[in-house]
Amino acid sequence: MERSAASLLWFPVDRASSISLTIQVYEQVRRRILQNELNEGERLPSSRELASSVGVSRNIVLEVYDRLLAEGYLEVRPQSGTYVAAGSHILSEAAQDRLGEAVAAIGRPSPLVDTIDFRAAHPAADYFPRAVWGRLAREVCMDTPERAFGYAKPEGTAELRHVLARYLLQARGVRCHPDQIVVTSGATQALHLVTELLAKDKQARIAVEDPVTDEMRTIFSYAGADLLPVPVDDKGILPEKLPELDRPDFVFVIPSHQFPLGGTLPIQRRIQLIEYARRMDCCIVEDDYDSEFTYEGVPVHSLQGLDPERVIYVGTFSKILSPALRIGYAVLPVRYVEAYRRLKWFADRHTSTLEQLILARFMEEGYFDRHIRRMRKIYRKRRETLVSGLRKHLPEAHILGESAGMHLVVEFSDIRFTDKLMERIRVEGVQVYAVEHYVLVKGRHEHQIVMGYGGLPPEAILEGVARLAKAIRPDRPPSL
Ligand SMILES: Cc1ncc(COP(=O)(O)O)c(C=O)c1O
Incomplete structure (x- = not known):
């Protein structure tokens, strides 16, 4: 059989990258085929030649060629060599370029590594209680009845909701029955579900403190809501600046430690907020994400405690323990509990049962305090x-x-x-x-x-x- 000349092929590989050399070589050859830089019917260099020109082992090239063969990019002609198969390039080069660049960028170290x-x-x-958590995880894994390893209810485990209700009452003055709590995958999910509950399928309006965290702002705007900014001072939101003409579907506040300005909302303003919500017949959504860390005076109790039927209280274990846990919760007025549980079910059925059980034990046994x-x-x-x-x-x-x-x-x-x-x-x-x-x-x-x-x-x-x-x-x- 006639043997055409093999293409010359060279490209750089990054040995410091977290992407394996095999993937890098694979991406480079594949991209050239897709973009028609290696034409249909063109013979590829032998595995030995390519390995030597790029500076990787021959096994790597053999593995790459095998994979490209299996995917149909290449074909082997007996006693002749490995060729680019027909029909293996596409015209949209720009998209492929971007993909190639993105793949290359994943493993690139940040230019300012010691920032x-x-x-x-x-x-x-560095202070996550690894040893205790590890021990409790083992205990939960060994002692928990088998049913905990199946699907569970969307609201979360009774164990965690009970211990949480007790803690929230003592530490934050939150008044609720454990059944009003829905355990979520962080406050982020809790707030996303609150937005679905109160502001979906209509031109919703949400009054927010201005400034406000970008995560929460993104959640609200992504749901299509109009944001009504309410200025804050060094004590938090200014209730007299709440919108009087446009009724918001809810008011989002962080009264215990406004983000980012850090104010703690005085009781007079809290009462004004509740009066506003009653007058406008809307809810207040209270995010209480880091109130455990108060260094001066006594922590002010939650807004929820002033009116549990007007306030949805959202909390998280991300700041106290670790964001890696992905455990947060919403405490809901009774009338919203069923609908919120349904939304949680649609989102992800429920938050990890095992993680909840470990946390419940961590709290129950005094480690949390x-x-x-x-x-x-x-x-x-x-x-x-x-x-x-x-x-x-x-x-x-x-x-x-x-x-x-x-x-x-x-x-x-x-x-x-x-x-x-x-x-x-x-x-x-x-x-x-x-x-x-x-x-x-x-x-x-x-x-x-x-x-x-x-x-x-x-x-x-x-x-x-x-x-x-x-x-x-x-x-x-x-x-x-
Ligand atoms: C205001 C606010 N609340 C809560 C959270 C915590 O989110 P999660 O519980 O999903 O980690 C954050 C995260 O940065 C936040 O900025």
Whole structure:
């Protein structure tokens, strides 16, 4: 048989990438075939030649050729070689290019690998109670009756809902029967389902604090709702600014520690909010995601406790324990319980039973309270480190919202955190977050940044503040 000349083939591979060499070689050859760079009927180099030109082992190339053969991109002609099969290219090259680039980018390391990231609401992963959790997981796995390994009810396990109802009453003044609780996959799902419950299939309106977290804003806007921004000050939402003409379907608030400004809503405003909801006949959705970490005074009880039939209370274990658990919950007025359970069933049937049972034991046996007390001390220390670092390097900074949570806001009256300045800060190896990023109405918070400290050890916090000072006050000599 006639043997045509084999194509010359070379491409780079990235040995530092997390993508295996086999996949990289496969993607490169496949992309060339799809894009007609290797034409129909063209002979490929032998496995030995390609392995040597690219610098990988011959076994890798053999594996790639086998896979491409099995998928129909190649054909073997006996005693001749391996050829590109007919009909194996497509015309839409642009899409393939983007795919190739995206695949290549997955394994690429970030250019600023040692960036100190003051991301808000990230808990201290290094303090997750691994040993206790591991032991309880084993116990649950061994002692739990078989029925727990089947499908369960959408509202979650009775064990977790009972212990949670008790905890919420004692710690947060939430008044509910365990049957009013639906365990969800994080507060994110809880809020998504609340939006479906109250704001679906109509031109819904949701009144939100402005600024508001981008995750929650995305959930609401994705559902097609119009967002009605309500300004906040250092204590939280300003109820007198709630819309009087456009009735919202619900008001979304974080009264115990407004995100990102950090205010704790005083009782007078809480009462005003409830009165507003009664007057407008709408619900209030209270997100209480990090209220366990209060450092000054006594934590203020939930809004839900003031009117359990008007307020949907949403909580999460992501900040107290870990976002990896994906366990949150909604506490619902009785009239919404059935419909909400149905929505949860449609979403994912139920949250992992085993994980719920471990958590229930963790709470029942007192580890949860102990963990909160321990984490409060750790976050207090991290907060003090951040505040003292700011006092040292940037004494003119005005600090807001430092009495709770895992982040605070820093304001500089003479600095506007423009995109250009944010980039300069990033290049200095530190990531902070402009409050303007979270706003709906632009221009009111240009002088403020959010700095989360929960996930950073004290040395990183101090180094991060020094880098921040260098970026925003380049002419100032560094403090020693
Ligand atoms: C305001 C707010 N609530 C709750 C959460 C927690 O979400 P989840 O419980 O899904 O992890 C977040 C996450 O960043 C948040 O920003």
